[in-house]
Amino acid sequence: MKAIGEASFQPHADEYQRPQLGEVLEFMRLLWAVDHQLKSTSKLMETTVGITGPQRLVLRLVGRYPGIPAGRLAQILHVHPSTLTGVLKRLEKRGYLERRSDPLDARKARFSLTDTGRALDVPSYGTVEAAVERALSRVPKTQLVGAQDVLTVLAEELGVGHPPTPTKEPVGSSYLPRTG
Numbered sequence: 001m002k003a004i005g006e007a008s009f010q011p012h013a014d015e016y017q018r019p020q021l022g023e024v025l026e027f028m029r030l031l032w033a034v035d036h037q038l039k040s041t042s043k044l045m046e047t048t049v050g051i052t053g054p055q056r057l058v059l060r061l062v063g064r065y066p067g068i069p070a071g072r073l074a075q076i077l078h079v080h081p082s083t084l085t086g087v088l089k090r091l092e093k094r095g096y097l098e099r100r101s102d103p104l105d106a107r108k109a110r111f112s113l114t115d116t117g118r119a120l121d122v123p124s125y126g127t128v129e130a131a132v133e134r135a136l137s138r139v140p141k142t143q144l145v146g147a148q149d150v151l152t153v154l155a156e157e158l159g160v161g162h163p164p165t166p167t168k169e170p171v172g173s174s175y176l177p178r179t180g
Contacts, residue, residue: 041128051091051120053128058087059096059113060129063121066112069102073111078155096120 042053062068070088074081091097096117102108113121136144
């Protein structure tokens with residue numbers, strides 16, 4: 001029951017428009033949307049293609065670098081080697097990858113595609129990379145380079161490859177200074 005004088009909420013059409021968030025929150029909103037869609041598409045890929053987006057990326061990279069050591073693959077992907085271990089084991093178990101000991105150091109593993117893996121190492125509809133390819137074809141090269149620069153700097157700030165550099169104050173005019 002409504003209190004006297006309480007108006008029922010009737011949103012105006014313009015309230016459904018995207019609010020003005022500022023550069024930082026708007027960029028984060030878009031990153032969130034991309035992350036969500038990457039995960040959704042990856043799950044769908046597992047059903048339709050038989051492997052997830054991250055598994056396919058690993059498979060495609062191994063296809064480009066036959067005999068690649070696991071550690072080097074982790075460096076290329078900007079992940080800790082332990083993060084990659086499960087992906088490599090699943091791809092090997094499914095018969096897509098072949099693991100061999102490094103001839104110079106038996107403790108290290110090198111990976112190559114099997115014939116089954118090579119059959120998947122082709123452009124394929126319904127994959128994350130197909131969507132990325134379509135998106136990249138719609139963006140001028142100069143904007144693409146700029147976007148790659150921003151994503152590289154953001155990855156660095158988030159600690160990819162090294163711990164983030166601490167700062168005394170958040171950067172950006174949208175933050176209010178702390179008061180004691």
